[in-house]
Amino acid sequence: MIIVHCIIRFFLVLCVIANPILAAAPHSHFEEQALAAQGLPFGARAPKKESSEIDRQLTDRQVPYRPILQSPTAKLTPVEDPEDHRGGLSGKNPLGKLTSAELDAKAIQMIEGLGWPMPQPAARFIADAKASDVVHKEYGDNFQDFVTDISRPRSSARRWVVTNKPHYAGTEIFREPTHFKFLEDELPTLFDRRQQSLLLVSAGTSDGREALSMGAVLWGAAQHHPEWSDAENIRAKVVGVEIHPELVLKANAYLNGDESVPTDSPHLRGTMLAGNGRTQLPQTLLERLNGWTPHGAKIAAEQLFKDSAADLPKLVAFEEMSLLDPEVLLLISAADAVFMHFVAYQMTPSARRILKRALMDMRPQSYIFGDGGFVTDFDLDVVTQFEVVPAAGGTILRRRGILSPIGGRNLAMAA
Secondary structure, eight states: OHHHHHHHHHHHHHHHHHHHHHHHSOSSHHHHHHHHHTTOOTTOOOOOOOOOHHHHHHHHTTOSSOOOSOOTTOOOOOOOOTTSOOHHHHTOOTTOSOOHHHHHHHHHHHHHTTTOOOOSSHHHHHHHHHHOHHHHHHHTTOHHHHHHHTTSTTSHHHHHHHHHGGGTTTOSTTSSHHHHHHHHHHHHHHHHHOSSOEEEEEETOTTTHHHHHHHHHHHHHHTTOGGGEETTEESEEEEEEESOHHHHHHHHHHHTTSSOOOOOOHHHHHHHHSTTGGGTSOHHHHTTOOSSOTTHHHHHHHHHHHHHTTTHHHHEEEEEOOTTSHHHHHHHHTOSEEEETTOGGGSOHHHHHHHHHHHHTSOTTOEEEEOTTHHHHTTOOTTTTEEEOGGGTTOEEEEOSOBOTTSOSBSSOOO
């Protein structure tokens, strides 16, 4: 009898010891992998995820895709990492005491140090950071802690900068003038190669100025090529893809003439001041220049959008979708040209790999227009799959391969 009682008490003690261990441990190998992907140790509990307001609205509208890029209203998640806490929590701030102006300048310097051109105007970006409810909730009135945290990869400050910078970067007409000139020069060849309509895509188009610039260049070039049109419509389409609903609304307001397209462009002003500026501007703009002044291109752009206003709604369309939506991936793979400036830094490595597959499946002799680091960011093969267009400094790629007799898929897909 004593032996039986001892055995029972032994099993009870064993259950008490084992219960918390079993409760904390992952229930499957897949859960263990999921925890590892989040940087959590074996046996930890994954933090509860809070969906953003826009995610909730999209779910309520039964949109058949899950947004991948972060929403500007997404809530910041505190980072629990002993080696990655804020300066205010540690009691020491490596920046020392700075005036408000010095702190703003330091924030701009740190963002540019990430390899991202600071958006224009920089002061507005910094002011919006200070006024942001999510920043204030996380950092209170201590903006210096926010600036210090920008340099920490997993911090809430870095997440806010990455999330909100797309609203400022890229929102400029003719952001890379040489890209639009190259597209304009290449249009006759593209129309000759395609028996069907051309398809141009602006990936992550922000408030639509990039897509509208593409449409305006296409419209201007088509005025000299009536053979590009069937009846009164040009055989081409520009599609701007953007996940943020408020930016799509703004893009459509520009497209439909409810608001004027902002034509102030630092890149155009810089081109006008350059000695070889005439070789970098699209002919469509040069035709409308009235004097070679810093603001000459701005005036020419205003005239161009005014001239093309009636036809742009037929040429350009905006889609509120994720770049990783299956329909968008098919759209990109079928495009004759894809503009994708400053897209990679908004995406996770796994998301980049998904988008890369669509880029690799693009038509032969089609083009990708990107920023200075997009080849590395997407790990694109510029030896067997793509060739670099020398004149653009490595920011334009041409898909290798030959066209089928009907102008369709690649008959000699490189390995």
